[in-house]
Amino acid sequence: MSRSPIISGVGHTAVGKLEGSTAMGLHAEAARAALGDAGIEPKDVDAVLCAYSLAAPHLMLSSVFCEYFGIRPAYSAAIQAGGASACIMVMQAAALVKAGYARHVLVVCGDNRLSGMSRDGAVAALAEVGHPQFERPYGISVPAAYALVAQRYMHEFGVTPEQLAEVAVVHRRHAQRHPDAQMRKPITVADVMASKPIATPLRLLDCCLISDGGAAVIVSAPEARSDVRKRPIEILGAGQKNTHEHILAAPSLVDFGCRDAASQALGRAGVSLGDIDVAEIYDSFTITLVVELESIGFFGKGEAGPAIAAGALDLDGRLPCNTHGGLLSFGHSGAAGGLFHVVEAVRQLRGEAEARQVSGAELAFVHGDGGILSAHCSLVLGRA
Amino acid sequence: MSRPLPPIDADTRPFWTAAAAGELLHQQCRSCGHTQFPPRRICVACGGDDVEWRRASGEGRIHSFTVVHRAPTDAFRSKVPYAIALVDMAEGFRMMMNVETDDLSALAIGAPIKVVFEPIGEGVALPQARLAR
Secondary structure, X not given: OOOOOEEEEEEEOOOEOOOOOOHHHHHHHHHHHHHHHHOOOHHHOOEEEEOOOOOOOOOOHHHHHHHHHOOOOOEEEEOOOHHHHHHHHHXXXXXXXXXXXXXXXXXXXXXEOXXXXXXXXXXXXXXXXXXXXXXXXXXXXXXXXXXXHHHHHHHHHOOOHHHHHHHHHHHHHHHOOOOOOOOOOOOOHHHHHHOOXXXXXXXXXXXXXXXXXXXXXXXXXXXXXXXXXXXXEEEEEEEEEEOOOOHHHOOOOOOOOHHHHHHHHHHHHOOOHHHOOEEEEOOOEHHHHHHHHHHHOOOOOOOHHHHHHOOOOOOOOXXXXXXXXXXXXXXXXXXXXXXXXXXXXHHHHHOOOHHHXXXXXXXXXXXXXXXXXXXXXXXXXXXX | OOOOOOOXXXXXXXXXXXXXXXXXXXXXXXXXXXXXXXXXXXXXXXOOOOEEEEEOOOEEEEEEEEEEOOOOOHHHHHHOOEEEEEEEEOOOOEEEEEEXXXXXXXXXXXOEEEEEEEEEEOOEEEEEEEEOO
């Protein structure tokens, strides 16, 4: 029997503007969904990993959640690494079960950052990731920091704004096949190009959504397969790379830690990029995905744009990617945004993705990016 | 509303004191010669703590830039559109600055800039970039 830790349950809440939702309520709803999916009880959870909330921040979010949910796990911790949090939590959960500290780890995230705070409030809170002395006095925002990457990347590799727009278009096309996606109305390249400028070259439709929502996954020990009712999905490999926090200090604006994170994860899984059937890769902005796809090596430098325009990320393309619609169209509620990618990968590998199923999906690659392409974590998941 | 003031600390006070007097500082390691920014207590290259302050020429080139149309906070709403650049200084360190220009379309990667200092209140002066002619 394989000794790989497994993902035994996944779930998410509705996403979008959920009036009356709370950060903890979304955590609880997502946790219940994932536990139900696995067919285990809250009392079976012996470790809990939470991330962070902008709407209801707390120094000890995991303890806050456990109290709210009414569980008393043996192990609990919160992990804060922005968009890399979800993948890092899964990597950490896998390490916990491998080390024998837990049998079932509940990884749960959620935030009501759309209804629970103003859009301006969310944008301002996110801008606090800028360096307090050497970036924030200049009016930096998260989109502006990614725009600095975009401008340089386009300069070096000839990527065009229209190619970035194609990334937004394919995500919307995927989201149309997901009944729970926040944005399902079709868009065109012209729509993206006509949307209002945020930070050149990025426009509104180059940017991820702001959503209320929650997601959870259960990571279980290899020997716990008999506890659960769904087909287990194995965590075959995981890897991280952390190169900087502030864009001011990034070693390069065109090559990022995603390459090392991915190569570690693939190496540990004993597979190569060409073996991947479906990818779920962090897409906070259109440029984020292009940089990651090319830094990781799925495409050569400057080649992702034309390939995406030709359908490379579609269900029948060379690399079906972000089949739920990603952060750009499915939804983005903080750390849960990255966990939606994990949930979708699991559903693809189980063959539960319905209208968006990639046929014969046996091996999935998931990637999270936190900060300004600062913290990276990759996962390789496989059908057991 | 004015810009957020930098929360000056012991690591950076000499930098801000010099900036208020119109001088741009950076750090260099006496042991290994590494040049670094932002300022810190240790040399990021060799781990030593023999880091000294050096005066910079204030000349640099734009490594990348963006024109911000969506302000992150109220303090910047009246300033949009404004330019943010990552500037590679002649001495080999990188800074973020706004680029002061009447013509945002003149911004370009590789364009030379000269540092000027913008008083932003409470005796603090912010290094800013002006496109060199």
